[in-house]
Amino acid sequence: MTDNAIEISGLTKTYAGSGSEPPKTALKDVDLNIPRGSIFGLLGPNGAGKSTLINVLAGLVVKSAGHVKIWGFDQDVNPRQSRAAIGVMPQELNLDPFFTPRGSLDVQAGLYGVPRAERRTDEILEMIGLTDKGDAYARNLSGGMRRRLLLGKALVHNPRILVLDEPTAGVDIELRQMLWSNVRKLNDEGMTIILTTHYLEEAEQMCDEIAILHHGELLVRDTTPKLIGRIDTKTLVIQPEGTPPPDVALPQGVTLDRREGGILAFNYAKTKTSPGDILMALREAGVKIADVSIEEPDLEDVFLDLTRSANKSAA
Numbered sequence: 001m002t003d004n005a006i007e008i009s010g011l012t013k014t015y016a017g018s019g020s021e022p023p024k025t026a027l028k029d030v031d032l033n034i035p036r037g038s039i040f041g042l043l044g045p046n047g048a049g050k051s052t053l054i055n056v057l058a059g060l061v062v063k064s065a066g067h068v069k070i071w072g073f074d075q076d077v078n079p080r081q082s083r084a085a086i087g088v089m090p091q092e093l094n095l096d097p098f099f100t101p102r103g104s105l106d107v108q109a110g111l112y113g114v115p116r117a118e119r120r121t122d123e124i125l126e127m128i129g130l131t132d133k134g135d136a137y138a139r140n141l142s143g144g145m146r147r148r149l150l151l152g153k154a155l156v157h158n159p160r161i162l163v164l165d166e167p168t169a170g171v172d173i174e175l176r177q178m179l180w181s182n183v184r185k186l187n188d189e190g191m192t193i194i195l196t197t198h199y200l201e202e203a204e205q206m207c208d209e210i211a212i213l214h215h216g217e218l219l220v221r222d223t224t225p226k227l228i229g230r231i232d233t234k235t236l237v238i239q240p241e242g243t244p245p246p247d248v249a250l251p252q253g254v255t256l257d258r259r260e261g262g263i264l265a266f267n268y269a270k271t272k273t274s275p276g277d278i279l280m281a282l283r284e285a286g287v288k289i290a291d292v293s294i295e296e297p298d299l300e301d302v303f304l305d306l307t308r309s310a311n312k313s314a315a
């Protein structure tokens with residue numbers, strides 16, 4: 001028995017080139033385990049291979065090499081069980097315009113072999129806030145409603161793992177909040193969640209752990225706080241009283257950015273300098289302080305730092 005929802009080893013995907021184009025390797029020898037019960041973020045720049053990885057998990061793209069286990073079931077040995085363990089909310093709004101939400105959920109449940117007596121159509125319609133639109137044609141639904149319906153479709157067979165591919169791209173705040181509160185509730189009930197997002201702030205708030213893909217390779221995988229802890233730079237932000245002096249002798253390695261409104265932002269390496277050293281230097285320079293705060297790095301800093309150094313080492 002494993003504690004992992006997903007176990008991926010040596011996963012490689014090469015797409016055949018069309019016409020005169022060369023083949024394209026979208027995933028290169030990826031090893032990745034995703035623990036049961038987590039909210040796991042899969043991040044990476046455009047073209048990094050996130051959708052390819054999700055589509056392999058969903059059984060929509062055939063891998064070129066490697067092994068994938070979903071809830072302990074090897075995709076190649078137990079394709080039916082591994083498919084039943086996972087539900088995928090795709091990026092595209094690919095709904096049949098002539099189906100009603102109730103009809104779409106029913107057809108999807110049929111595809112997964114869920115017996116009529118076990119279908120949870122009304123419960124799912126309520127959860128996604130479409131009870132009163134249950135019998136409206138999909139072509140009459142707004143973009144937000146369609147997206148909610150895609151979430152509902154991913155849940156009809158009560159999967160152990162829910163995968164969300166860019167669920168909030170181009171979505172308004174209200175819908176985003178609704179999606180995230182649904183996702184949190186499902187996770188509290190024990191569902192493992194895997195999501196890709198371009199919104200790093202969102203990943204930071206939602207995900208226990210994060211993996212970053214870059215050019216088809218796994219760049220890093222760690223808990224969200226540890227990833228953020230990798231960045232050594234912090235910023236001490238000072239609002240001085242009166243006009244700040246033009247020059248201050250700073251501890252070695254500390255740099256100063258002057259911001260609007262006379263605000264001074266000192267960037268320092270937390271392993272080399274303490275904020276007290278900077279405050280002392282300011283006191284010695286006669287600077288009076290009206291307000292002080294410390295800015296922590298965020299996931300965006302980690303992301304830029306890692307992808308930049310990966311680009312440099314590839315060059």
Ligand SMILES: Nc1ncnc2c1ncn2[C@@H]1O[C@H](COP(=O)(O)OP(=O)(O)OP(=O)(O)O)[C@@H](O)[C@H]1O
Nearest residue numbers: 015024025026044045046047048049050051052053
């Ligand atoms: N069907 C396909 N045929 C050929 N190449 C493909 C195919 N699908 C994806 N690729 C290529 O594989 C690479 C990875 O694409 P993928 O869509 O997995 O990346 P992604 O990280 O999901 O990007 P995005 O955030 O833009 O969706 C890209 O270079 C892409 O052009």
